[in-house]
Structure formats: structure tokens, C-alpha cells
Amino acid sequence: MKCRYEEMLKEYNQMLSFVKVDFDRDIDTLHDWMHEEHVIPYWNLNFTKEKFSRHLQKALADSHQTLYLGCLDEIPMSYWESYWVKGDIIEDYYEAEEGDQGIHLLIGNPEYLGKGLALPLLRSMVKYQLMTAHTKKVMAEPDIRNEKMIHLFKKCGFTPIKEVELPDKTGLLMACTRENFERKWKYGEATIYL
Secondary structure, three states: OOOEEEEEEOOOOEEEEEEEOOHHHHHHHHHHHOOOOOOHHHHOOOOOHHHHHHHHHHHHHOOOEEEEEEEEOOEEEEEEEEEEOOOOHHHHHOOOOOOOEEEEEEEOOHHHOOOOOHHHHHHHHHHHHHOOOOOOEEEEOOEOOOHHHHHHHHHHOOEEEEEEEEOOEEEEEEEEEHHHHHHHOOOOOOEEEO
16 A cells, blocks of 8 residues: 555545554544544444553554554544455455455544535545555455444445444444445546655
């Protein structure tokens, strides 16, 4: 995956960027977000700073995923985990193909909630993942209780497959194929920096 992605969200007149998480720069921000009321029930990472630091270091060292901050006009406001399904627990729940990617996300900064940003942000991340030539679909497994997130994924082009019992939750396995995404959305202009 690339280091940085940028796209102008024309409907908001703001520049969206996905920037790789840097431990030293981002630990405080991410630790704070994990303690937000809207995040706690679905992420369960409201740990002490020391325990969360260990968790984040382990996640950053995991070569099958890339962690990003989502920024609007350079202000961090969301967190993203883009991962290869092969090597992740989710590969055991369906017939995964080599290029399949998965996604986890949260809007951390509560000032950005309720502004209609989640769909354009998700659309941009899925577009970014599908820029990898051998990726034909993107997977998600939102918590079955998180009706807002399930609705968001459906609006983006994800199709529900089945409920799955994961170690930390009951999720709804969902898939967004390249064909479905391209039929639903125009790709628009984006810039990727290596």
C-alpha cells in the first residue's frame, strides 16, 4: 500500500487524505479516540496508555495490514485499518481470494460525527484499496449491533453475506466487489504519493 492518498471531497470543499499512522505522532490521538463514548462499544480498546501503546506497536508491526489516519484539510479525524484477508482470521469465514482486502474504521473526533462524512470517507478508502490491481473485492465485518455502520457499508456498495462469530464480536460479513463499486461510483480524481 502507498504512504499517502489525497482526494478533494468536492461536496464538502475539503481535502481528504489517508496518511500512514506514525506511532510517536499519533499514539495520543488514537488513545484519546479509543476512549470516546461512540467508539468504546465497538472497538473495546479503551485501555490504559501503556496497554494501548503495546497494542498499537503490535498492530503497526503486523505486515498484513496498514493503519491510516483519515484527515480533512490535514486535521486527523478518523482511523482506518486496511488489511489483506489472507493471513487474517476473516479468511476462515468465506472463500477468500489472494487479493482480497478488508477494512475497519472509526470516526474518532466527535466534532465530525453526524455531518454525512462517513460515506464519502468510506467510498474513498474502498476506491484506494481497489487501486491495487489484483484486489477484486473489499470485505468488512461490522458488529451486528452497529446498525449505522451496516447501513453505511450497504450504501457504499457492500452486500451482506452472513453473520460470523468472531473472537471479539458477532459480525456481519459483507463484501464489495470491484464490479459493484465501479457500477455505483465514479472514481474521480485522486493522488497517491509513494
